[in-house]
Amino acid sequence: MTQQQRPQPVSGIAPPPAPRRSADWMFGGVYGTVLASALLAALDQTGQDYTPFYDASWVLVTAVAAGLAHGYSHHMATHHEGGAGHRWRLLSHALWNEWPMVVAVLPTVLLLVAAGIADWDSYTVTAVGLGLNTALLFGWGAFVAARVGHRIRSALLIGLADATIGLTVIAANALIK
Template structure:
């Protein structure tokens, strides 16, 4: 391999060198989709209202897909591109690249579907869902940080920072309700 083809090496004591764009996209989509699903799970569970897990699951999925499409579209529109054919191709790619937002919401959707099938109560589903999503936020942050070159200690701290968002939703849910 010649010098131009070699990848830069990360300093073992410092932050990563030139983190990959794909890792950043995965992290954004994963964190955004998980936070969105957590907020919807908390908001859709209203004390005294009938628990409708299938309805709630559909809203989490529709909202995640809509948010992903809106995010991809806004990124596309913010950039200026050449020919019309090229713009359509770039729009399709921008929309396709938002799949991590939708995938990140799927654990919450699946939890709600299972809750509907087995008759699980709303309090339990919300508690488990918010806890699961907080753990997923930790995982998203830690794994993506490792993937882009952070050392284990730093990656775990990044994971904890992401999990703090989930904890904030749990606290907000407890305070508001």
């Protein structure tokens, strides 16, 4: 097709991306929760000083960086011609759509901050955090599956499949350490 044969929006600018659906929230939620679990496991090193505030900041910074990278890559993959203002609107919209990933790491960040305030030991915090994130993965899967129309049994099985990712991180943590 030539440029003249393609249908053009009336204003000459492509419309902004559609609002996020439940399945897209699940992607960000699962991705962020798995990311938080992996970082929690990796940052807890036996024999080294336990630094929960430092760890919390790295979990949050990594989630924001991953969200920015993911949003930017989506923007570049769907790049449309237009002026700088149009590109900035599309890019900022793509980045804004990554908020579920950042929100999904907040339970881990809050757990680490609480651990720093209450002076909890690293083994307990890691075990509780990985268990919490596994439960959250189950919740993400079951809730979103039910919301998009799956029957309860199917939704629970999808939640269980998501929780298996968390169990895999727990198993890997135990084997590696």
